[in-house]
Amino acid sequence: MRPFYHPGWVNPATGRYIEFRIRGVLPNDDPLDGMRRDRLSYRYSEDGGRNWSAAEPVVHEGAEYSAEHPLPWVYIGKNGFMLGDATGQPIRVDEEILLPIVIAPLAPDGSLYNPTGGYTYHDA
Helix, strand or coil, X not given: CXXXXXXXXXCCCCCCEEEEEEEECCCCCCHHHHHHHCEEEEEEECCCCXXXXXXXXXXXXXXXXXXXCCECCECCCCCCEEXXXXXXXXXXXXXXXXXXXXXXXXXXXXCECCCCXXXXXXXX
């Protein structure tokens, strides 16, 4: 597992410092492994980064979601999700925090969807 940390973000409503990281799982050291297995976790600090909570996986609310099926259309092992390189900063709307992500979409046959024929393809 390779962690890829992103710059932290301070929630202006609480002062809580939140850090997101991609958990890059590359068993064959192939970037396409990440397209099937990458996932996000987060941790937070109440004291400016001196002490941290335990890291938790990013999982959508609802009984049907888990660490292995964390979001609609995402099934770890088939496709993964991550923060974009420059666009992964949280957005606060009222009391909610929205986190822009990119997903490796699945084709109807369960393979990675790649309509353009490039090395990778993502939905954002």
